[in-house]
Amino acid sequence: VEEEEEDDNPIVLGGDISVPAFACLVGIFEDPANKEEHTMISVPLTRLPATLGRDHKTSDKNFFGLGKAKALSRAHCIIYYRDVIGGRLGQYSDNTSDELVYHPPDSNHKAAKVIRPKDSGSDDDDDDDDDLPTTGFYVIEC
Numbered sequence: 001v002e003e004e005e006e007d008d009n010p011i012v013l014g015g016d017i018s019v020p021a022f023a024c025l026v027g028i029f030e031d032p033a034n035k036e037e038h039t040m041i042s043v044p045l046t047r048l049p050a051t052l053g054r055d056h057k058t059s060d061k062n063f064f065g066l067g068k069a070k071a072l073s074r075a076h077c078i079i080y081y082r083d084v085i086g087g088r089l090g091q092y093s094d095n096t097s098d099e100l101v102y103h104p105p106d107s108n109h110k111a112a113k114v115i116r117p118k119d120s121g122s123d124d125d126d127d128d129d130d131d132l133p134t135t136g137f138y139v140i141e142c
Contacts, residue, residue, distance in 0.1 A: 017044045023079075023138070025052070031069045041066060048090040048100070049080035062091065077142040084134060 013026045021044035029039045043052070047062045054072040055065035066072055081089045086105030091098055 015042070017042070019044050019046055021046045022048055022050075022081075025064075029067055029069070031067075032071045033069070039067060045079060047098070049078050049088065049092075051075050051078050053077070077140055079138060079140050081136055082139050083136040089136070 011028065013028075015026075017024050023045045025041065025043040025045060027041050029041050031037055031039070043064050043066070045064065049062055051060065051063045052066055053063070053074045053076040054070070055068050056074050066076070083089075088103045089100050090103070092101055092103070
């Protein structure tokens with residue numbers, strides 16, 4: 001039986017950020033073209049909704065670049081805050097200030113379905129819906 005070697009240089013993620021933010025995305029990006037090269041990513045998400053993707057020229061204040069690797073699309077995913085009926089809270093491009101604005105649910109959007117917490121008195125044994133928030137939550141949509 002072979003023993004695993006201890007890593008003398010463990011990868012440590014996290015830390016402080018210098019700006020107020022809703023969240024801080026921290027991780028390691030491995031370029032598929034060069035698996036030997038790893039890049040530490042630390043992106044304070046200072047605006048919502050936050051669009052994450054490949055770096056490109058844009059005036060969108062809600063875009064956060066994750067590098068130039070072609071493995072990422074220019075709009076790889078979006079992080080937003082929504083309520084249980086599908087409304088969203090964010091700083092939208094039609095809003096010239098940093099003020100958070102509530103957008104009511106859009107019935108045409110694929111994520112607009114109503115999400116309700118599981119009834120605690122239900123006989124359903126499926127635990128997938130347990131502990132859903134009743135006020136609002138962050139969504140990552142890719």
